[in-house]
Amino acid sequence: MTPALDIKGLSSGYGEALVLRDLSLMIQPGEIFALLGKNGMGKSTLLKTIMGFLPVRQGHIQLAGNRTANLPPYRMARRSVAYIPQEKALFQDLTVLENLKLVMPDTAAIKAELERTARWFPVLQKRVHQRAGTLSGGEQKMLLMVRAMLPKQKLMLIDEISEGLQPSMVDAVSDVLRTERASRDVAILLVEQNVPFVSSVADRFSVLKQGEIVASGSMADADASAVIDRQLSV
Amino acid sequence: MTSQILDILTSAAILYVVAAGLLIVFGVMKIINFAHGGFLTMGGYCALATADLGLSPLFAIPISFLFGAVVGMVVERLIVRPLYSRPLDAILATWGLGIIIGQLITLIYDRGVHFVQSPISGAVDVMGESYSQYRLVMLVVAILFGVVLAAVLHGTRLGLMTRAVIMNEDLARGLGIDSGLVRFVTFSLGAGLASLAGTLITPLSSVDPSLGISWLVNAFMLVLVSGSSLVSLGIAAVVLGGAQVLISSYANPVYGSMAIVILAAVLLRVRPQGFAND
Numbered sequence: 223m224t225p226a227l228d229i230k231g232l233s234s235g236y237g238e239a240l241v242l243r244d245l246s247l248m249i250q251p252g253e254i255f256a257l258l259g260k261n262g263m264g265k266s267t268l269l270k271t272i273m274g275f276l277p278v279r280q281g282h283i284q285l286a287g288n289r290t291a292n293l294p295p296y297r298m299a300r301r302s303v304a305y306i307p308q309e310k311a312l313f314q315d316l317t318v319l320e321n322l323k324l325v326m327p328d329t330a331a332i333k334a335e336l337e338r339t340a341r342w343f344p345v346l347q348k349r350v351h352q353r354a355g356t357l358s359g360g361e362q363k364m365l366l367m368v369r370a371m372l373p374k375q376k377l378m379l380i381d382e383i384s385e386g387l388q389p390s391m392v393d394a395v396s397d398v399l400r401t402e403r404a405s406r407d408v409a410i411l412l413v414e415q416n417v418p419f420v421s422s423v424a425d426r427f428s429v430l431k432q433g434e435i436v437a438s439g440s441m442a443d444a445d446a447s448a449v450i451d452r453q454l455s456v
Numbered sequence: 457m458t459s460q461i462l463d464i465l466t467s468a469a470i471l472y473v474v475a476a477g478l479l480i481v482f483g484v485m486k487i488i489n490f491a492h493g494g495f496l497t498m499g500g501y502c503a504l505a506t507a508d509l510g511l512s513p514l515f516a517i518p519i520s521f522l523f524g525a526v527v528g529m530v531v532e533r534l535i536v537r538p539l540y541s542r543p544l545d546a547i548l549a550t551w552g553l554g555i556i557i558g559q560l561i562t563l564i565y566d567r568g569v570h571f572v573q574s575p576i577s578g579a580v581d582v583m584g585e586s587y588s589q590y591r592l593v594m595l596v597v598a599i600l601f602g603v604v605l606a607a608v609l610h611g612t613r614l615g616l617m618t619r620a621v622i623m624n625e626d627l628a629r630g631l632g633i634d635s636g637l638v639r640f641v642t643f644s645l646g647a648g649l650a651s652l653a654g655t656l657i658t659p660l661s662s663v664d665p666s667l668g669i670s671w672l673v674n675a676f677m678l679v680l681v682s683g684s685s686l687v688s689l690g691i692a693a694v695v696l697g698g699a700q701v702l703i704s705s706y707a708n709p710v711y712g713s714m715a716i717v718i719l720a721a722v723l724l725r726v727r728p729q730g731f732a733n734d
Contacts, residue, residue: 273630299632307630313623316616324620324631327613369631 224287226251226377226409227272231281234271235433240279241267242433251376252407254399256420256441258450259430265413266308268430269379272411273305274298286376299325302376306366306383308413314355318346318365321354326372335372342394343368360391367398377409378402384416392416396423417450429453458585460705466591468697469598471716472690473656475675475682476601477649483622483684484642487543488676491531491550493668494557495524495647499654500663501561503572513575516655524651528644536643537636554672558665567665574659590659597656598693601649605686618642622684677720681730688731695731696720 227249235241241264249255259265270276272283274295283290285301299305304325313321322332336347343364349357354365363383370378384392400423402408414420420427421441429437429450437453439446474496481489502520507513535553539546576593579586609615620628621638629635654668661667678696682688696716704712723730 275626275630295626295629296632296634299630305630307627310624310627313620313627315623316619320616323613323616324628324633373632 223250225249225284226253226286227411228284228287229272229281232268232271232278232283233280234267234276234278236267236276240433242271244281245430245433245435246281247428247435247438249377249409249411251409252403253426254403254410254412254424256412256414256424256427257430258414258417258420258427258454260415260454263430264433265430266381267433269305269307269381269411269413272298272379273303302373303379304370304373304375304377305379306370306381308381308385311366312354312362315353317351317353318357319350321365322369322372325369332372335368339368339371339398342398359386360388363387363391363395367395371398371402374406375408377411379411379413381413382415383412384414384419392419393422395419399423415454417447417454420450421447458583459587460701462582462585462587462591463701463705464694464698466588466595467701468690468693469595470591470657470660471674471678471697472598472693473594473601473653474650474671475678475689475693476605476686477646477653478675479679479682479684479686479689480605480649481643481646482679484618485536485546485639487536487546487550488679489550489643489646490547490672490676491553491557492646492650492675493672494554495527495650496654496657496668496671497561497665498527498557498668499524499651499656500572500658500661500667501565501654502651503655503658504565504570504663507572513573513659516572517652520655521648521652524654525644525648527651528647529640531647532640532643537640540636540639554668558669562665565665570663572658572663576659594656594660602686602690609686614638614641674716677716681720681723681732683729683732685732688733691731692720 225248230246232245233240233243245268257265257268267276271278274293274297278292285303290298290301319332326332340347345361346364346368349361354362357365366383383395387395396419399410403410412420412424424441426440427438427446427450428435431453437449439449478489478492499520502523503513503516506516506519531553535549536546539549574590576590578589580589580592609619617628617633617638620633621635625635678689678692682692696719699719700712700715703715
């Protein structure tokens, strides 16, 4: 099977400073992969590099078998990649509907998606004409999830979605991700620090430390949580 | 009193029309397009060329917009786009371009002053006061400018993408929006609007190679105090344009001509965001 995302020997960073060094990972369609690590280890840098916000210094990135290194971000989005950044991820002064229209011009399709996802995020249907900046933190995360799912992308890059969420919302996000994966084979790369959340939803994991992968495994492994905890506590 | 109120409103309208193109370019591209004065001058000469060809002055309106937009496309592609990542250099480049446009016009025409016949002349009676029909038409034109631009920004997909790029360009790109294309369209539209504004002001002003320079300074100050909001631009045009009219009437026209620059500078000192909300 052709991997949804295949990264080999990737080095990247900001200006002269290298943040990621010789990083390789592969995600299959329908797989949820978690990349864990403390702040400043390069997790968000990896997502920005995949999306084309940062240049690839060495190595390559392939999406569904096609090389994509150094394509601009808008081309990556058009190549079926949905990206949820950790910060400034919504247009605060646009309404919920306008935020969604940016990825899907068809209002009927938006309403259908809001209807489909109402069992997890019922509040969004009532807030379509409300400015995104006036939503609560949890509601903004709901909007981010719906926006990422709306265009039916093949790969989702999600940066610390669980941060600041109450447990019931984290459960809802886990359920949404599992359903998305099962229903349309989407590959999901989760960047996280929340180990219980990752344990509940991911198939495989890697731990990133100072730009390098220091541990990897399957979440089904009996010692997965212990390995992650050990790496994160060091 | 009526005539003074009309003077304030029509002066604000003229300022709004002149500054609108500069504002949308600044809003999207975060650069002050100093070639705006050159584009205004170009519009003035479009009106002159149309008159020389014996065409109705009304033909100058679409001609100048299209000519300005096409020149804007070429300028964005060849001069501004390579300097996206160097905004200060882009500002200097547009400054230089404004000078080049003025020199080219001097080569084609001359340094002389020309006058263009107004498509609408004469005066009408407004509440007992006789007032210039053309200035009143400019009021309608300014309102049309505002309505059409607001309709494009808030009622079309291009407008939504433009607002997204204004608010957060990186996020917009991450959602599949080609911000380069949005910049290209915006700059071309801004140049077209500037050229159109140049044509519209010719009945109120003589046409010469430095036509745009005097307007550019006021337009620049208006944009500085308006951020990227068309509503703020309208408020700024009424307040600062109104002050210019009142100071010219009650004090001295020389002081009046400096009013916009001085008041804008004071306003920015007191309230750095000017008339904008944030």
